[in-house]
Amino acid sequence: MKLISAYIQPDRLNDVKKALYERQIYKMSVTNVLGCGQQKGYHESYRGAEIEVNLLKKIRLDIGVNDDFVDTTIEAIIKGARSGNIGDGKIFVTNLEKVVRIRTGETGNDAIG
Numbered sequence: 001m002k003l004i005s006a007y008i009q010p011d012r013l014n015d016v017k018k019a020l021y022e023r024q025i026y027k028m029s030v031t032n033v034l035g036c037g038q039q040k041g042y043h044e045s046y047r048g049a050e051i052e053v054n055l056l057k058k059i060r061l062d063i064g065v066n067d068d069f070v071d072t073t074i075e076a077i078i079k080g081a082r083s084g085n086i087g088d089g090k091i092f093v094t095n096l097e098k099v100v101r102i103r104t105g106e107t108g109n110d111a112i113g
Contacts, residue, residue: 019076
């Protein structure tokens with residue numbers, strides 16, 4: 001079992017969800033986050049003062065999958081999120097030691113579904 005965490009551009013969320021749904025991946029958590037990377041932010045003027053904005057709005061997707069779905073999930077995220085520009089995002093894959101479905105008490109692969 002793996003936890004796939006992806007940081008993507010907010011405007012790419014619908015494309016990523018569509019690509020995931022096409023591959024029968026429906027369960028995910030979506031969070032609004034702030035972060036910076038290679039983009040390093042931007043400068044803007046507010047009431048005549050220059051402001052450096054280095055934390056940009058991003059979307060974080062967390063998807064718990066069984067090992068058979070790891071590559072499929074990653075491919076779907078890349079398909080939906082890639083624009084070819086700096087700031088498209090990152091995908092992190094970590095091991096899940098244990099998963100428990102609260103409603104039924106199922107554990108492991110059965111709990112992910």
